[in-house]
Amino acid sequence: MYGIVFTTVGEALLASLGTGESLIITRCMVGSGSIGSREAAKALTDLVQPVAAATSTKPIQKDNNVSLIVEYRNDLNGGLETGFDITEFGIWAQTGSQAEVMLLRGELSDHPHPIEAYTPGSGVETQRFPVSVGVRDDCPVTLAYPAQAFMTADDVTNHCISVVLPLFLAQAETILAHIKTLGEVLIPAEGWGQATQEDGEFPYYLEMPCSEVLVTHNAEVMVDDNSLRTAWDCGLSPTMETLDGYLRFRARRIPAEPILCHITLFREGGTGGTGGATGSGGYQLPIASETTLGGVMIGDNIDIDEDGRITPTGATLSEEQTATSQDIQGIISDVFGPDTE
Numbered sequence: 001m002y003g004i005v006f007t008t009v010g011e012a013l014l015a016s017l018g019t020g021e022s023l024i025i026t027r028c029m030v031g032s033g034s035i036g037s038r039e040a041a042k043a044l045t046d047l048v049q050p051v052a053a054a055t056s057t058k059p060i061q062k063d064n065n066v067s068l069i070v071e072y073r074n075d076l077n078g079g080l081e082t083g084f085d086i087t088e089f090g091i092w093a094q095t096g097s098q099a100e101v102m103l104l105r106g107e108l109s110d111h112p113h114p115i116e117a118y119t120p121g122s123g124v125e126t127q128r129f130p131v132s133v134g135v136r137d138d139c140p141v142t143l144a145y146p147a148q149a150f151m152t153a154d155d156v157t158n159h160c161i162s163v164v165l166p167l168f169l170a171q172a173e174t175i176l177a178h179i180k181t182l183g184e185v186l187i188p189a190e191g192w193g194q195a196t197q198e199d200g201e202f203p204y205y206l207e208m209p210c211s212e213v214l215v216t217h218n219a220e221v222m223v224d225d226n227s228l229r230t231a232w233d234c235g236l237s238p239t240m241e242t243l244d245g246y247l248r249f250r251a252r253r254i255p256a257e258p259i260l261c262h263i264t265l266f267r268e269g270g271t272g273g274t275g276g277a278t279g280s281g282g283y284q285l286p287i288a289s290e291t292t293l294g295g296v297m298i299g300d301n302i303d304i305d306e307d308g309r310i311t312p313t314g315a316t317l318s319e320e321q322t323a324t325s326q327d328i329q330g331i332i333s334d335v336f337g338p339d340t341e
Contacts, residue, residue: 002110004131005041010103013093017139023066023093026100026144028054030072030127031088034109045102047090053077054089055148060162064137070106070129071149072115079118086113089129104131178267180212184224187236187249187259202237202250209246217242217265224260231259 006014017023033048035041054072070089074080087109094100106129113127128149135141185208192206213219219242223231235252236259242248247263287295298304303311 002107004104004106005038006104007044007102008042009045009101010093013095013098013101013103014133014135016098017095017136018097019136020138020140021095021097023095023133023135023139023141024144025056025059025068025103025141026092026094028056028070028092029090030054030070030086031090032084032086034087035107041105041107044105047088047102047105049088050090051084051086052080055145056091056143057149058143058147059141060159061135061141062162064134066133066135066141068131069149070131072127074115074118074125076148079120080115081117083114083116086115086127091131104133106131180265180267182210182212182263182265185261185263187255187261189255189257192251192254202235202252204251204254206249206251207246208249211245213242213245213247213265214267215242215244217267219247220264220266222262222264224262227259227261230255230257231261234259 014023029047029050030052031047031050033050035044035048052072053076054070055076056071057069059066059068070091072086072089074083087107089106089108091103092100093103108129115125115127118124133141187206187208192204194204219240221238221240223236233253234255236255237250240247240249242265298310301313303313305311
């Protein structure tokens, strides 16, 4: 006889799984017993002749199927002292409401898997048995023990395809949903205005209508190679403002000719920040706290000059809050003695 049989109690456990309830795999065992029929195997609640605890890979769940590999190595559990033929293995499981039962048993008596005693410093012998279990797709499967099985190249490939790739694609889909490429945009040389009061380093501005732009967007602009000289000559600002329905460009001078560029919009929650005046990184300054380096707002009784220097103003101390020379001399005398001048 050779093959895997789900026990009667194991089938009952799977049938009892409620919506969202976890199937917890509690342990794996290998043994050297055998049994004559599938009917007799279904009635078992333990291996015929259990020998040692095994381990497994982490279960990989896809739709309503869970796969894992039961693995026994002769270095487990302190090292196998006496070799034996593996002719059976079992997997035990439980749920949040049902006690542990032997879920399934593998019969290997027609093709025994010999394994030698462990000798420190020698090679490790390994036997692996793939298993597949059908469960509801809304029932997660977990391990109650650490997965200590070695991973082969095939295991790594399967894990990447079944687990890592879907996570990567889901994350990429989320990011791409927050990105919109406007493609080639021609910034005209006409229509530029100048602020009534000179607006810092970039006094000239152009408001270009664009129905796809929102104030919550960040925008990344990349000047085309053929327009780099024009952008440099006019001092085009490396950042722009995003407002509902249009983009605002700034420059030191009005460009001599149109500037070709490529613009990408990043929506809030994607790779950009929270909109407004933006550049390539979409950086948002955090609020300063006891544990976080960041920005603060200037409050009362503080002046800032044009160079950014901060000066306290309007805050005075009353006579009661000010120490007199006699107060200071008294403090010195208390600390160093009365003869101190």
